[in-house]
Each structure stands twice: as structure tokens, then as C-alpha cells.
Amino acid sequence: xxxxxxxxxxxxxxxxxxxxxxxxxxxxxxxxxxxxxxxxxxxxxxxxxxxxxxxxxxxxxxxxxxxxxxxxxxxxxxxxxxxxxxxxxxxxxxxxxxxxxxxxxxxxxxxxxxxxxxxxxxxxxxxxxxxxxxxxxxxxxxxxxxxxxxxxxxxxxxxxxxxxxxxxxxxxxxxxxxxxxxxxxxxxxxxxxxxxxxxxxxxxxxxxxxxxxxxxxxxxxxxxxxxxxxxxxxxxxxxxxxxxxxxxxxxxxxxxxxxxxxxxxxxxxxxxxxxxxxxxxxxxxxxxxxxxxxxxxxxxxxxxxxx
Amino acid sequence: xxxxxxxxxxxxxxxxxxxxxxxxxxxxxxxxxxxxxxxxxxxxxxxxxxxxxxxxxxxxxxxxxxxxxxxxxxxxxxxxxxxxxxxxxxxxxxxxxxxxxxxxxxxxxxxxxxxxxxxxxxxxxxxxxxxxxxxxxxxxxxxxxxxxxxxxxxxxxxxxxxxxxxxxxxxxxxxxxxxxxxxxxxxxxxxxxxxxxxxxxxxxxxxxxxxxxxxxxxxxxxxxxxxxxxxxxxxxxxxxxxxxxxxxxxxxxxxxxxxxxxxxxxxxxxxxxxxxxxxxxxxxxxxxxxxxxxxxxxxxx
Numbered sequence: 159x160x161x162x163x164x165x166x167x168x169x170x171x172x173x174x175x176x177x178x179x180x181x182x183x184x185x186x187x188x189x190x191x192x193x194x195x196x197x198x199x200x201x202x203x204x205x206x207x208x209x210x211x212x213x214x215x216x217x218x219x220x221x222x223x224x225x226x227x228x229x230x231x232x233x234x235x236x237x238x239x240x241x242x243x244x245x246x247x248x249x250x251x252x253x254x255x256x257x258x259x260x261x262x263x264x265x266x267x268x269x270x271x272x273x274x275x276x277x278x279x280x281x282x283x284x285x286x287x288x289x290x291x292x293x294x295x296x297x298x299x300x301x302x303x304x305x306x307x308x309x310x311x312x313x314x315x316x317x318x319x320x321x322x323x324x325x326x327x328x329x330x331x332x333x334x335x336x337x338x339x340x341x342x343x344x345x346x347x348x349x350x351x352x353x354x355x356x357x358x359x360x361x362x363x364x365x366x367x368x369x370x371x372x373x374x375x376x377x378x379x380x381x382x383x384x385x386x387x388x389x390x391x392x393x394x395x396x397x398x399x400x401x402x403x404x405x406x407x408x409x410x411x412x413x414x415x416x417x418x419x420x421x422x423x424x425x426x427x428x429x430x431x432x433x434x435x436x437x438x439x440x441x442x443x444x445x446x447x448x449x450x451x452x453x454x455x456x457x458x459x460x461x462x463x464x465x
Numbered sequence: 466x467x468x469x470x471x472x473x474x475x476x477x478x479x480x481x482x483x484x485x486x487x488x489x490x491x492x493x494x495x496x497x498x499x500x501x502x503x504x505x506x507x508x509x510x511x512x513x514x515x516x517x518x519x520x521x522x523x524x525x526x527x528x529x530x531x532x533x534x535x536x537x538x539x540x541x542x543x544x545x546x547x548x549x550x551x552x553x554x555x556x557x558x559x560x561x562x563x564x565x566x567x568x569x570x571x572x573x574x575x576x577x578x579x580x581x582x583x584x585x586x587x588x589x590x591x592x593x594x595x596x597x598x599x600x601x602x603x604x605x606x607x608x609x610x611x612x613x614x615x616x617x618x619x620x621x622x623x624x625x626x627x628x629x630x631x632x633x634x635x636x637x638x639x640x641x642x643x644x645x646x647x648x649x650x651x652x653x654x655x656x657x658x659x660x661x662x663x664x665x666x667x668x669x670x671x672x673x674x675x676x677x678x679x680x681x682x683x684x685x686x687x688x689x690x691x692x693x694x695x696x697x698x699x700x701x702x703x704x705x706x707x708x709x710x711x712x713x714x715x716x717x718x719x720x721x722x723x724x725x726x727x728x729x730x731x732x733x734x735x736x737x738x739x740x741x742x743x744x745x746x747x748x749x750x751x752x753x754x755x756x757x758x759x760x761x762x763x764x765x766x
Contacts, residue, residue, distance in 0.1 A: 209588050212765050231590045235491060239588035247580045249515050261500040262589050264491040273487055280484060290515070306585060311487035343484040 161223040163188050163314060163346050164208060168217035171203050171370075178203035180370035181217065190340035192357035192364040192378075193350040200370040201350040202242060205316045208348075209239055222313055235264060238307030238315035242322060242350075245303060248292030252283055252302045255291065256309050263310035270309075277309045278302075280343075281335060297328035304332075308339070314346040315339070321356060333360050387452040390422040390435055395444035407438045423452070497591045498599045505603035508576075509569045510610075518572070525565045526611055529558055533615035537622025547623055547633075551640025553725050554619065555612050555647050556712045562651070563676045563708070565611055570655030571668030573600055579663035583763050593760040601753060604656055608648035616640040643715035650711050650745055653752030660759045679706035687730065696731040703730075704744050714741040 162185045171179040178200045195201050206212040208221050210230025219226045224233045246255060253274055260270035278287045281301040286294065291302060300320060307315050320336065321329045337360040340347045351357050357364055358378060366373040390408075394400035405422045409415045411434050414425035424435065432449070439446045504513070510526075511519030536548045555562065577583045586596055620637040624630065658675065659668040683706040690698035703709040716724065717738030724730040733741055 206765070211584075211587055231494075231592065234588060235590045237588075239585070241581070241584050241588075243581055245581045245585055247576055247582060249518070250513070254513060258500075258504055259585060259589075262497055262586060262591060264493065264496060264590060265487070266490055266492060266496075269487065269489050276485065310491070344486070 161220075162186060163191070164219070164221050164348065166204075166208075166217065166219040169204070169207065169214050169219055170216035171200070171207060171212065172215045178370050179207070179214070182367065182370065182372050183217075184365055184372050184375050186363050186365060186375065188346045189362035190337065190347045190349065190360055192361035193348055193367065194352070194354055194357055194364055195350075195367040195373075196352055199352075199367045201352075201367065202318055203370075204367070205239070205318055205348070205350060209237065209316065210234060235310075236313045238310065238312040240303045240307040240315065240317045240320060242318040244299065246291045246299055249290050251290055252278060252287040252294075252298075252305070255302065256305050259306040260309040265310055273309050273311070274305075277305045281305045281308070282331070296323045297325075297331070300324060300328070300332060301335075304335070308343075308345070312345060314348065317347060317349040319351055320349060321351065321353070329356065336360055386426045388424045388426055388431070388435070389418075389448060389450045389452050390424055390446070391420060391448035392422070392439055392442075393445035393447060395442060397442070397444065400442075400444045403442055404438060404444060407442060408435065411438060421448075426451075494590065494592075494595055497589070498595050498602075501586075501591070501596065501599035502603045502606075505573050505600055506606050509573060509603060509607035521568050522565065522607075525561055525568070526614065528561045529611055529615050530618055532558065533618040533622075537618060537625070540622055540628070541626045544626065546628065547619060550721075550725055551616050551619060551636040552643045552715055552719060552721070554615055554640065555644055556708055556726055558615070559680075559708045562608070562611060562647075563673065566608065566651050566655040566676070567669045567672035569607060570604055570652070570672060571659040571665045573604055574656055574660045575663055575665045575668050578660070578763070579665065583760075584766070587764040593764040594757060597753065597756045597760055601652060601656060601756065604652035605645075605648045608652055609645055612644035612647055613641055616644060639715075639719050642718075643711070646715060646745070647708070647711045650707055650748055653749045654707055657752040657755045657759075660756055676707060680708065682706070683709055691729055700731045700733060700737065701740075704741065707748070710741060710745055710748070714738070714745050717741060 165185040167183050169179050169182040171177070180200075182200070182204065193201050193204065203212065207214050207219055208226060210226040210233055213227065221233055222236055224236075226233060256274040256278060257270045260273055261267065265273060278284075278301075281304050283298060283301050283305070286298065291299065294302070300323075304317070304320065307317070317336065321332050324332055333356055336347055336349055339345050340360075340362070349357065349361070361378050363375070363377055365375045390404065392400045392404050397403045401417065401420055401422055405415050405417055408422065408424055413427060413431065413434065416423045424431065435449065436446065507513050508518075510522045511517075533554065539545075540547055549557065577586070583596075587593060616637055619640075620633055623633040654675070655672050658671050662668050662671070683702045686702040687699040690696070690702065700713070703713045712726075713733050717733045721732060722734075724732050
């Protein structure tokens, strides 16, 4: 199969007062795809065009090999959509709501009920699924929103800011769930977020948009490949500034050293570098808090592009 | 139990709780419209919702049935004829059914707007026209149940009282036809107004106001016109309020010569009836057109 999951060419969307997308051409394959950009970068507009709901001013887009302009209904049977905003009626239960939405995707009544039970379990809703949604926490609501996007077993789901409003634990759970949808469920995911940090943890591929234009599109490994740097953090011990003495000692041992706030960054020369760091810490009487191989962070892409 | 098939390509998944793909039937547009129709019709009577949503529609249904039951009891005991024509029942009870339109039309459309569920429908194979069709049909059906049920009670009572079978069958069929006309026109007006606002309360107030104010205005104009001896003006004043519009239309359709409810009021005859047909049709078309525009906009949001 050579047809990419999503392919856009010169995609442009102008609203009366604002240009949301400006000649966006991008092509991505199956997997978990991150769509990153600041608020107003055109993420939601792009998703709506890819769903065939919004007509582009110019350019074309194909999703799962289907032209969004001409095969909208056919396409929408194969995809799921979790909007950014709240979209749940408070006075029905998660089960009733999801069954109805499954039927709205064309599932016969019995299949809709079965798939609803399965899907709610997969997103982590158990006994509470029979209670009215109005009493749910934000985390549970997000799970119901995700369930209605998954219930018809789509080939691709669009998630618009799925971690919005979640606390750190809820955020981690949601991200783990999204990752699992991509790997275990075999459903491709396009997840939009303005938070780069969370996407680099779960995505195979990241597309960065800014002001409606493509900033960069590549495999996550290209952003976050391992570097040859070790981050070292030490306690002060008996010294006034533990990091400073540590940096001096390591530099004295012939290593390339660089300070980064409380951290000391050491370029790895060979396997012996780890031993040298351990010995230096022992000799100075400082505690070794952290010894970690550094990765590139997606943020650096923005820093590079901005420069 | 058959041995599980060895899975390939899955490496070290501990938390695999077995996601199953769905490869069963995916039904087409008509199934979606039917499902949404059924869900909305049930919703109009509060079914599938908390008990308190059923109170209002069921009270109103009871209020609609009550006069019919009384009439049936009187007819059976007295052995006389039914008190009224079948076609008269809906206009006489219009206070009850107009509350139903005001209360339940927003129930059908405002909820999806207010809770922003609309985008979930339009990110599915359903188009906005399908959505409008299902909602319009559901509201019409809900009204037809409300307006038709008492007519069937009257008919049942008439048969119990051994009233002439054919005359009553013809009568109830006319009544049901009229009820269907009322339902289509009222559903359109109710839904179009309700779809403007996501606030249910505003929708309720707007619908009841428009029905009652237009009725009061039309009645006032009629009263003045009749006292000034201008029956034609009085006749056309009926066009501007939904119940009188449809009532005149059904009287013309069934060639009733005299307005049974208000005998001074003229009834359209001959080509005059076509004006009533045209205005009723235009009301339905305008309501449907407005809803289509409204949801075409909502689908691209």
C-alpha cells in the first residue's frame, strides 16, 4: 500500500478575516501522528477539512486515499472525531450516548451495544458507564468523547486537544491510551495539541504547523534521537556549588563539559565516561542525583525555525 | 474452546485486553435517519431520559385525551351523537398542543446545539439534510400522536355507542388528515424557532409567544373586520396564525360550509382555499429551508 494516510497539496483556507491554512502540503503514513501548533495555528481547521466538513478555499486533501471534497460521506464512515470542546449531553448515560453514536455510524442495534460495551471498557469506563454523564469528572468525559470516536472501529481517528483540562495523572492516562490505540488497536491517530512535550512521548510522526503553514514534518526519531550528551545532576555536599566543582573536576579529567543551570552536560567519550563521573562524585563527596542520556526535544525545532 | 491463534508482530504486550476489530455490517443513510428519527421521537415524550423529562409531555398527552374521554362517556351514557366533529377537536384544544410544541420542539433541537453534540453527527456519514429530515419527521410524528390519539378515543367511543360506522370512519379519517396537516405546519414553525437558540428556555418562550401573539392579533383583526361587516378581511386574517391557517385549510379541504367552532367566521371556498394551501405550503417550505440553512452552517463549524 503506497497511498499515504493523509496527503494535502497546497491546502488553503481563508475565512473572511483570517487565513487559517496557507498552502499546506504534507503527507504522512499510518501510525500515531502529532499535529502541533500554537492556538490559532490552523489545527482544528485542518481537521475539519480532513473530515470533509469544511471546504478548502484552494488545494486538495486525501484521507485514506479518498478525496475529502468528493467522498466526504464515504470517508466519514471510516474515521472518528473527538472534538476539542465538550459535546456530551449531561442527562444520558455513557452507554446510551455511545450506543446512539454507534448507530449514527451505521452499526446495527445489537452490534452498537456490543461495540459500546467493549469500547467503554477499553477507554477505562466501568460501573459508572450506566450513570448520567452530568456527574462525570473531566477525565471521564474525555474518555466518553474518545469512546464515541472509536466505537465504530474507524481506521483513523482525529483527536483535537484530547488532554485539555486534565490533571497530570489524567493526562498521562489519556496519552497512554492514545498510544495504545495506535499500537494495539491498529487504528491510526492524528492528535492535535499545542503541547509539544506530550506529543513527543506518544507519536511516530510529528507535523508542526505555524500560522497555517507547514513548519516541519518528520518521524519522531528525527526530532528526538539520542545525543551524545549526558546530563549529570549532583547535590552540593560540603561544597557551595556542587555542580560547579563537579564540572571543574570532570573537565580536569579531560571530558568535554558544559553547564546548564543545575545540570552539568558531559559529552560521552566512551564507556569509561560513566565510571569517571561516578569516581569524580565519590571523590568530591557529592551525591549523584541524576545521570541521564539526553535526547533532542521537539522544542528545539521551534527554536531553530525561529532563528 | 479453540486454542488462540498465535499473534505475530505483537511484542511483549502485557495489558492486551483484546481489542477486536469490527467487520460486521455498516448500514447506510436511511438507517441513520431512521435511528435518529426513533431516538428523537422517543425523546419528544421523554423516553430514554430521566423521569422528569417525561412529566411534561405525558401530562399534556393526558390533558389532550381527557376531554375526548369525557365526551365518549357522555355519548355512551346519553346515547346521543358525539358532541363535536372530529376535525374540530384540534382547534378547540389548541392551548394544550401549542404548549406541547413550545416545550418539546426545543427538546429535539436545542439539546444538540446547547451541548454541542451537533459536530458529532456531522463527523459521521450523516449529512445535514438527513439530520433535518429526521428531526422534522420526529417532531411531526410526536405531534400526530398527540393530536391523533384523542381522535381515536372519540372514534372508539363512537363505535362503542353504536353510532353509524361509516360516517364515523369517514369523520375520523378527515380528523386524522387534518391532524397531520396541523402536525407538519406546527412542527416546522416550532423547530425553526427552536433551532435559533441553544437555550431551551428562550426557545419555549419564543414559540409560545409567536403562537399566542399571532392568534391574538388575528382574532382582534377578525373581530374588528366582522363588526365592520368585512368578512373577507376576517377570512384572510386567519392566514397569519398557524392554527387558524390550518383549520381554514382543512375546512376548505373537507368542504365544510360553516366554521363549526366560530360560526360567524367565514370559511374559504373555491379558489380562496388555494391561498390557504399556498401559505401553509410556504410555511412548511420556509421552515424546512431555514433548518437546512441553519444546519449547513452548523455542519461546517
